[in-house]
Amino acid sequence: CGYKGKIFPINPGAEEILSLRCYHSVLDVRENIDLAIIAIPAGSVLQVAEECGKKGVKAIIVISAGFKETGREGAILEKQLVDIASRYDMRTQGPNCLGVIDTSTPLNLSFAVTMPKAGKIGFISQSGALGTAVLDWVIKERIGFSSFVSLGNKADLDEIDFMEAMGGDDEIGVILLYLESIEKGQKFVEKAREVAKRKPVIVLKGGTSSAGAKAAGSHTGALVGSFIAYQTAFRKVGILLAESVEELFNYAVSFTEQPLPEGEGIAIITNAGGPGILATDLCEKLGVKLAIFSRVTHQELISKLPPAASTGNPIDVLGDAKADRYRFALERALGDEGVKAVIVLLTPQAMTESLATAQSIVEMSRSAKGKPILTVFMGGSSV
């Protein structure tokens, strides 16, 4: 992935791995080691962790599974791992995790073969497999990532540690978390309150139903808290809750590619009544306030748009609107002080200029004075 630092493969059965000299033990390496990645059968992890401790390694990432998630014996093994690490003052990520990716170092210590594009999203996942699926998807969709962290069993480092670190990382503009269990609820909420003041924090919580919680319980061996309690606490401290992976990334992409609105009041521009109504319904459902236009804006809309157009909010520029009419309505909406964000809806009608309208919106967005513009171009090949 282009990592600039030194890498020391350790394997007692090999002399060379990927053209790098291979060591039989971490103790054979002469240089200092910052981080060790352990991906060996669970039974040997304790011995290797002990060696890492002796060597003065600062942190370990334990990919290996076979710990708390497998039952009582695994839980004992995990406890022993934590004891060793804390004795040597090593921090531990995992076990039973998929590692970490950082596109700015760059560093890819994960199962993902290719790196995602560099970007502003930091993603913390308690499910490694969900993480893999998401990485695969963002690479295809060319969505920019800054960091990806797979938490695994959270024997030591947990979502609070990584959220805090991402909160202080200027490369990261938005923090996404997929969580199944939150053990230190109070501390999580307090830390999230601090971080959410600086950048958006969005949580997708798995195990919110009783059946899902049961599945989560058998999966991570952790208790799952009451979702309603989480919801209330999250809302209070300004955490956004996503209801699906799709929603999580819709939020993330909107937040990283657009400025945050500076207040309440959204304007909707549409060339079709139905989609305008559906968008209005959704805004009300989500508690997003529709802007009330100033008298000046309203007058200008009335005087320049055709008589049949709706000049309230949503603004219906009508089915025969070409790019110039969209441009005019968008300019008026952005110029209104009460409007803090704009949604532009387009459906393909006979006269619609999809491409020219999109270009107008892109041009207008440059002088949008920090107001985000969201677009929904409905349809297939015509848009």
Place this chain on the structure above:
Amino acid sequence: CGYKGKIFPINPGAEEILSLRCYHSVLDVRENIDLAIIAIPAGSVLQVAEECGKKGVKAIIVISAGFKETGREGAILEKQLVDIASRYDMRTQGPNCLGVIDTSTPLNLSFAVTMPKAGKIGFISQSGALGTAVLDWVIKERIGFSSFVSLGNKADLDEIDFMEAMGGDDEIGVILLYLESIEKGQKFVEKAREVAKRKPVIVLKGGTSSAGAKAAGSHTGALVGSFIAYQTAFRKVGILLAESVEELFNYAVSFTEQPLPEGEGIAIITNAGGPGILATDLCEKLGVKLAIFSRVTHQELISKLPPAASTGNPIDVLGDAKADRYRFALERALGDEGVKAVIVLLTPQAMTESLATAQSIVEMSRSAKGKPILTVFMGGSSV
């Protein structure tokens, strides 16, 4: 679009349209006319409707806008149109609509330039523009349509008439409705109860919020009923409610490409804990019951799957599952009497065989004994 019947273009200003002889008035045509499409300025519609009546036309579709949706004068014009039509015993679709498509006739009396692929979906839309966007999208996605109807102002024929017609049409396997207003609530619910016994009826209701209702009011000039009341009535008679256009078509595609489950009890198969939990959460949220496996099924899963696998429901076949392990789990799930439907989730892990797993699922679906199989392959280029 390949229509086999006769077409008579009417336009006082032309002698020929698309190589067809053009008539100055419908009264100049000698043959009988079943259906007239009127797409002229609103001011001339009444005269043409009168002529159609005299000619003995059985039904008219009024594309023209400029009626009830524009205000009081338009409403008067619309009333006059209805009076003329009823005097001559003509049925009217519209005004202010986008026409109709029927892929089996075939007949395309709409703004859509290309026809959608023939299929089992019947779609009734109170928003013409939403209809256009949907048509554009289904054509690109190659989703099969049987009929598309744009209701417009519903001066005469309304959603009840078309739902009834589609209910009796064997070409149509699922009926979708996008509605903003339902004037005859009681009658709609009664008719839907009958139709929903024969095939799924799915409604996306616009104007469910007060702001959305206001937007709908100014758009179609119709009052919008209380959504909560609709919800309750719909649930009672077996109508499914979609919350977005996407959901409407997800339902439609599932219903037309898969058998309907014959009872409650769904099995989830996954190679990743997180997505399994999210799916379980969603099932509980939507009131879908998870199947409880029989002792035999459970024993077989335990004896053949690796020890770390979850053999409850969801079945976690683990991250290293190849196609054969998916196939085994799917076979066991389908073989269980308590399982009426299966969801297969896949995330791309190092060992995952996406294509071979998909092929296994397709093969298994042939012997699925009428049990629907839904798949979610998460990720990007690897799946």
